Amino acid sequence: MSNKTPFILILNRNKKNIELMEKVISPEGYQVQGLTNLTEFKNFIDAQKKIDLVLMDLTGFDKSIWKECENLRENEIPFLIISPQKHIQLHKESIKHGAEDFLVKPLVVKEMVSLINEFIKTDN
Amino acid sequence: MGKSGKKLSSGIKGFDEVLMGGFVPQRAYLIRGNPGTGKTAIGMHFLTEGVKNKEKSLFINMGEPTQQVISNAQGMGFDTKGIEFLDLSPDEKFFADMESYDIFSPAEVERESTTAQIIEKIEAVKPIRVFLDPITQFRYLSTDEFQFRKQVLSFLRFLTDKGATVLFTSEFSTSEPDDDLQFLCDGIINVKFFPEGRSIAVSKYRGSGFRFGSHAMRITPKGVKIYPRLRPTVKEKEFKQETISSGIPEIDELLHGGIERGTATIISGPSGVGKTTVGIQFMKEAAGRGEPSIVYTFEEGEESLINRCESINIPVNSMIKTGLLSVVQVEPLRYSPEEFAQLVRKQVDDKKAQIVMIDSTSGYKLSLRGEDPVSHLHALTKYLTRMGCTVILINEVEKISGGLKITEIGISYLADNIIFLRYFESDAELHKTIGVLKKRLSSFEKTLREIEITKYGIRVGAPLKDIRGILSGTPERRDKEGME
Numbered sequence: 001m002s003n004k005t006p007f008i009l010i011l012n013r014n015k016k017n018i019e020l021m022e023k024v025i026s027p028e029g030y031q032v033q034g035l036t037n038l039t040e041f042k043n044f045i046d047a048q049k050k051i052d053l054v055l056m057d058l059t060g061f062d063k064s065i066w067k068e069c070e071n072l073r074e075n076e077i078p079f080l081i082i083s084p085q086k087h088i089q090l091h092k093e094s095i096k097h098g099a100e101d102f103l104v105k106p107l108v109v110k111e112m113v114s115l116i117n118e119f120i121k122t123d124n
Numbered sequence: 125m126g127k128s129g130k131k132l133s134s135g136i137k138g139f140d141e142v143l144m145g146g147f148v149p150q151r152a153y154l155i156r157g158n159p160g161t162g163k164t165a166i167g168m169h170f171l172t173e174g175v176k177n178k179e180k181s182l183f184i185n186m187g188e189p190t191q192q193v194i195s196n197a198q199g200m201g202f203d204t205k206g207i208e209f210l211d212l213s214p215d216e217k218f219f220a221d222m223e224s225y226d227i228f229s230p231a232e233v234e235r236e237s238t239t240a241q242i243i244e245k246i247e248a249v250k251p252i253r254v255f256l257d258p259i260t261q262f263r264y265l266s267t268d269e270f271q272f273r274k275q276v277l278s279f280l281r282f283l284t285d286k287g288a289t290v291l292f293t294s295e296f297s298t299s300e301p302d303d304d305l306q307f308l309c310d311g312i313i314n315v316k317f318f319p320e321g322r323s324i325a326v327s328k329y330r331g332s333g334f335r336f337g338s339h340a341m342r343i344t345p346k347g348v349k350i351y352p353r354l355r356p357t358v359k360e361k362e363f364k365q366e367t368i369s370s371g372i373p374e375i376d377e378l379l380h381g382g383i384e385r386g387t388a389t390i391i392s393g394p395s396g397v398g399k400t401t402v403g404i405q406f407m408k409e410a411a412g413r414g415e416p417s418i419v420y421t422f423e424e425g426e427e428s429l430i431n432r433c434e435s436i437n438i439p440v441n442s443m444i445k446t447g448l449l450s451v452v453q454v455e456p457l458r459y460s461p462e463e464f465a466q467l468v469r470k471q472v473d474d475k476k477a478q479i480v481m482i483d484s485t486s487g488y489k490l491s492l493r494g495e496d497p498v499s500h501l502h503a504l505t506k507y508l509t510r511m512g513c514t515v516i517l518i519n520e521v522e523k524i525s526g527g528l529k530i531t532e533i534g535i536s537y538l539a540d541n542i543i544f545l546r547y548f549e550s551d552a553e554l555h556k557t558i559g560v561l562k563k564r565l566s567s568f569e570k571t572l573r574e575i576e577i578t579k580y581g582i583r584v585g586a587p588l589k590d591i592r593g594i595l596s597g598t599p600e601r602r603d604k605e606g607m608e
Binding site for chain 1: 224
């Protein structure tokens with residue numbers, strides 16, 4: 001596995017966000033794919049066998065997103081939740097549904113990248 | 125060009141004088157000031173001077189778009205041709221894009237592109253002079269104060285390492301102080317705006333001396349003008365130590381020969397007693413020797429002064445015609461003390477004047493804008509006397525008689541010589557008297573003499589020996605028995 005480029009999936013309503021994230025994550029040696037809606041996301045998970053990490057931004061999604069979280073947990077795909085604000089309830093909910101961590105926007109580029117690196121490394 | 129330690133001219137003559145030649149190259153200087161004080165204009169001078177010297181000059185505009193900067197500069201008469209621009213001002217797209225991402229802080233996203241643009245431009249232009257307006261914009265590209273400081277420092281370092289001398293401006297307010305910036309630059313230039321006018325002061329200048337204090341600054345249609353505060357020690361001229369005569373034998377007797385060249389004399393007295401006339405008398409005599417003089421009149425009009433002198437047999441018209449006398453009428457509130465000092469300095473140089481008269485000190489004090497004109501008068505007087513000029517200060521006292529007081533504004537310490545004129549009453553008639561109170565370089569007659577101003581000129585009598593109490597204003601005749 002280690003010789004294959006790790007794959008990171010981004011779920012984000014905002015295209016510009018995806019673009020920026022790709023720009024900073026790809027150079028670290030990852031393959032990145034971004035999606036903006038849940039249906040696409042669901043189909044993608046079902047079709048793709050190997051996903052190393054998922055970055056989910058809660059912004060703009062409703063409760064149905066938790067179902068997708070459960071789905072990821074069942075498939076043993078680690079995921080990080082990104083939240084527009086510091087919110088205890090959301091934080092609890094995220095951990096309950098299997099999130100590895102709960103991040104609050106705006107993210108600091110360096111911190112995000114090193115967190116991703118950390119995850120992928122320990123995962124492998 | 126920039127290297128080799130030769131200072132870079134600021135493009136403003138007076139400012140170079142304050143900076144003792146200009147900016148030390150490859151350093152970064154902070155120009156601080158509130159909006160509208162003229163920071164950008166100083167920067168434009170710096171850049172256009174660069175273009176003139178064939179030094180690459182770069183304007184990094186972070187506030188206004190290039191087009192606006194250029195049109196503003198042209199409005200002030202600057203030729204922006206030859207200046208390179210790097211436009212980092214926010215464009216209209218910024219507004220539309222603002223909502224478009226929130227994953228990272230704009231500070232992180234924007235900075236990268238900003239930095240890249242700057243590096244690219246610097247590498248391409250290789251500027252000797254850089255003007256960055258305003259650097260405070262960087263604050264919004266940093267996540268915190270520490271980051272900001274680090275970024276600015278490394279940015280300035282980058283520019284100076286590439287050979288540039290950098291001027292950058294900051295906008296500050298109490299809520300957003302710029303103390304941090306003051307620590308990281310090599311020099312600080314403070315520009316202030318007062319109701320009386322603008323002033324400029326250097327408060328830090330690494331690697332060079334500078335002229336301390338605040339200097340007058342004026343924005344004219346021809347750009348910024350800076351009038352450095354006159355300092356007496358700038359240069360000294362060798363001159364002959366000699367006394368100059370007043371041309372009236374009795375006054376010379378009072379003064380034991382006259383007043384010395386290169387001294388300051390206060391002629392003090394109440395209104396109408398003849399102070400100006402006595403002063404002009406010295407100039408008349410100087411004109412006879414072929415020495416030019418200048419009178420700065422603050423109260424009286426030029427015409428009235430000329431007519432008055434002509435009517436008492438002082439031929440000012442022909443003195444003016446031969447260039448041996450200049451009468452300069454100073455309009456109230458037109459100049460700051462620094463500007464006035466520069467004006468005097470220039471005219472004295474141009475005309476090679478030997479006697480300068482300021483008529484009067486209270487007029488000077490009232491007419492010049494700004495703070496503390498008296499200390500400027502001190503500096504100006506000292507400067508002139510060291511240049512060998514004889515300075516006459518006319519000082520009006522309000523009391524007509526009695527209560528002997530030399531000056532109203534506490535300037536008697538300025539004078540080497542003090543001549544005073546007073547009224548006294550005798551047999552219901554008003555008389556005038558002249559005496560000497562102080563003379564630093566020689567002895568003087570301690571008596572008082574009567575002085576009259578007639579159509580034939582000044583007439584001074586013998587010492588008033590049999591009258592006492594003249595200075596009280598109500599003298600009495602001394603009887604023989606009363607005498608010692």
